[in-house]
Amino acid sequence: MQGKISRRKLALYVADAVEAKRKLGTVLSEVAAYLVDSKRTREAELLVRAIEDELAARGIVIAHVVTARPLAKELEKAIETLIGAREIHLDADVDPSVIGGVRVETPGKLLDATIKRKLLALHQAKI
C-alpha cells in the first residue's frame, strides 16, 4: 500500500502544475480524487491554503477580496498594486453585510478595511 502523501508535497505538485501552465482542472481533479481515495477530504481547506502559500512563495498571489459592491476595474488595479506580486489572481466576493470598504486576504497577510470591521471594533471598545 502506498504511503500517505504530505500536504506540502501535494501543494508543491499543484504549484508546479500551475507554473507549468498545465490544465488546472485536471490537476485539481487528480488531487481531489486522491483526497477522496485517501479519505482526507477534511484537509481540502488546509490544502488550498498550502497551495496558495506555495504559489505566493513563487510570486503568484491569490487574493480574496470582499466588498459590499462589485469592484470597479480601477479599484482592482489599486489592490493589485498594493499586493505587488509577479502574478495576482483576485478572488472577488460581494458581501453587502460588510456595508462598505474592502477586505483583502493574501497568504500571510490580511487587510480588513470594511465598515463592518470598524463597527465591530467600536463594539469591542466596550470596557
Next chain:
Amino acid sequence: MASFIGQFAASEGSSDIMTGLGIDGKLLVFQLIAFLLLVFVLAKWVFPIFFKIIDKRQEAIEESNRAAVEASKHAEKAQEEIAKLLKEARTEAKEIVATAKEEATAMVQDAESKGKAQAEHIVAEAHDEIAKEVIAAKKALHNETIDLVASATEKVIGKTVTEGVDSKVIKTALEESK
C-alpha cells in the same frame, strides 16, 4: 453613877492604885499571858496564812497590773500597727484609684481612637464603594453609548454609503495601508 463615884472616892483613900482603878493584877497578868499567847499563836499559824494570801493577792494584783500595762502597750502597738496599716491601705487605695483612673482614661482614649479609626475606615470604604459604583456607572454609560453609536452608525451608514462613497473609502484604506 453615884456608886461609881463613890467607889472612886473610896479608892483614893487606899494605897493600892491598881485596886483603886478596879484592876485585878492577877487577872491582868493572866490576860496578858493569854494575849501574848494569842499573839504568838496568831503570829505563828494564822498571820502567815493571811500574809501568804495577801502576798499572793498582791502578786496577783501586780501581775494583773503588769498584764494590764503589757496589754496597754500591746494595745498601743496594735493601735500604731492599725494606724500604719490604715495609712498604707489609704495610700494603696489612692494608688489603686489613681491607677484605675489612668486605666479608665487610657481605655476611653483607646476606645475613642479605635472608634475614630473604624469610622474613618467605614468612610473610606464608603468612598471606595462610591468610586467603584461611579466607575461602573461610567463604564455602563460608555458601553451603552458605544452600542447606541455603533447601532445608529450601522443603520445610517448602511443607507448613506453610495458606490462613490464606498470607492473613496476603499481607495483611502488602500492608500493608508501602503
